[in-house]
Amino acid sequence: MVAALLTLSVGVPVVLLAGGASDVEVGEPATAASPTENPTTAAARQVAERITAQLDKQAAALLGGDRSAFAAIAATAVRPELRRRFDALRALRVTHWQGRPSGLPTSAGRAGEWRVSIEFRYCFVVPNCQPSPMVVETRWRDGAEPRLLTLLKSKSSATVNGRYNGQPGALPWEVSKLAVLVGKRVMVASTPAHRDRLPGLLKRAEAAAKVADTYVVTGTAPDLYRVFYAGRKEWERWYGGDQPEWGAGYAINVGGGHHEVVLAPETLDYGPGLDELLRHELAHTASLPDKDYWDNSAWWLIEGLAEHAGADGQSVARYEGLVPTRRLVQDDWNGKLDKLMPADDAPHEQVAGNYGIAYLAFRHLVDRFGEERAFAFFKAVVYDLRPPAQTTEEIFGQSWASLRKECAAYVRKAVR
Known part of the structure; x- marks a missing residue:
């Protein structure tokens, strides 16, 4: 019985890397130093400026489709992970990407190495969407062109710079290879193992979106519904993986006015129950506010x-x-x-x-x-x-x- 398996994840619900070509402001750590500024603070501010320049180069590479340049800001050991993330983000049709240090870097304990939280903002498919924010922890080796040494996956957090009520755990494109299809109102994605199921899922999700569009409580309908189908491993990893034992799907806030829908393993075999599940979860996306309080x-x-x-x-x-x-x-x-x-x-x-x-x-x-x-x-x-x-x-x-x-x-x- 499908109704017994529906769940909404709220209030835990947002993360990868790189600067972008956009007018959207993220952070301003690189303002000019005061003549009386503490030397340590001034040095950290200069490191932030150099990291920001690297993030901007990486964003331009992502939006321009240059996989090698996207990974080039990192040390050799990190580059395979960046290339995988590049492929996932391009599959999701990223249209906006920007990264900025969130606060000043601090010493990582070794000479020339710095830790800093990076806030990324991104859009998929829609060119002028309200970007979703995400914050991740990073470590860099300083130089004329700093090198990324460590990139952590995003973690659940109560707040993101006070802008909205938290971010979920690791997003699908942070941890998985993805296959993606995009329709008129819906984007559906899963791992390559389920690629052949996506056309049918997209057709049914498009039908559900027509219903969900009528459940907008205030404002306008979502610019795009995002639906991710999880295999067993992904169900336990995506967005923190902490879901009720009875859950078959949830809508999770990723910020910027966006909720993403996640379908549990085997839900594609629900028959007509899948249509009910999709209408239910997409209605959450249409009806819920950005502030999960x-x-x-x-x-x-x-x-x-x-x-x-x-x-x-x-x-x-x-x-x-x-x-x-x-x-x-x-x-x-x-x-x-x-x-x-x-x-x-x-x-x-x-x-x-x-x-x-x-x-x-x-x-x-x-x-x-x-x-x-x-x-x-x-x-x-x-x-x-x-x-x-x-x-x-x-x-x-x-x-x-x-x-x-x-x-x-x-x-x-x-x-x-």
């Missing part, structure tokens, strides 16, 4: 909207999760919605019931008040971080206590 009490609303998209207008009676939802409701559900988020190790049937309650509660809002007001409520709670008790009077004309009881009654009636 909500708490777990909003889980039912976030997942209820996505389940509604997954159902795509079918009657409640045809919802696949009705049986496990009935069991959960008749067992010990207390009628509340703010504690529905399942534990990572929760039994599959319980998870299916949690998703089912979320779907039915959101379905009631849509059926009674219409999508416009249901979306306004979603925006108030998820975007503006307002408790439901502060919003239901102005949006729905009744108290949250009254509306919650109404939603609970609808759920109980639907599963009889």
Whole structure:
């Protein structure tokens, strides 16, 4: 049952290397030194200037398709890794790439060697997208043209320079060879071992994107939906790999207003369930804000909207999760919605019931008040971080206590 396997990864959700040819500002560590500046600080600033020049050369090589020049800024031992990353980024049709030191370099403990965090910003396919940021740790040997000695993979982080709520773990193109197809609204990617599955996945994802486009809560639809299909090894490595045991897919924030969808191993064999999964996850991409600051009490609303998209207008009676939802409701559900988020190790049937309650509660809002007001409520709670008790009077004309009881009654009636 697909609904039992859907999951949203939020708030952990962004990383490779190189400077770029763009007007987008990233960091300004290389400003002119003050005459009274500490000599150590002045030296670090000069190193940052030289590293920035190398990153700019590398960005120009990436955007210009020069694989050798992209790897040339690094020591010999690092170049094979850079060439692999170059191939993955070119497959993803990188359109913007820029790297800048994030703060000043510090001594790496050996003469002439420096450590520094590098912030990269990038776009795929779309030339003028809002770039996604990522920060990685690096080590360099200084000189007229510094050489990259170490490039770490990105790690999960609570913040990226205060600009948005964190970055995920290692991105697919940091750790894997990739095969990629691009359609009108969707880019799909996986490892070369699954290359032959991509045309079918792209066709189905394009259909799901048409549905997801109607779930934009505010602003405009995503400029491009990004879907990555993970094999078993990739599922445990991509984006940190820390997913619930019951998860079959998730949408993860990579910054710059972008969420990427990851499909778990074997989901391509779900049959019609794959279409529901794609609609669900792409609806997350369309509906969620760039700032992932909500708490777990909003889980039912976030997942209820996505389940509604997954159902795509079918009657409640045809919802696949009705049986496990009935069991959960008749067992010990207390009628509340703010504690529905399942534990990572929760039994599959319980998870299916949690998703089912979320779907039915959101379905009631849509059926009674219409999508416009249901979306306004979603925006108030998820975007503006307002408790439901502060919003239901102005949006729905009744108290949250009254509306919650109404939603609970609808759920109980639907599963009889």
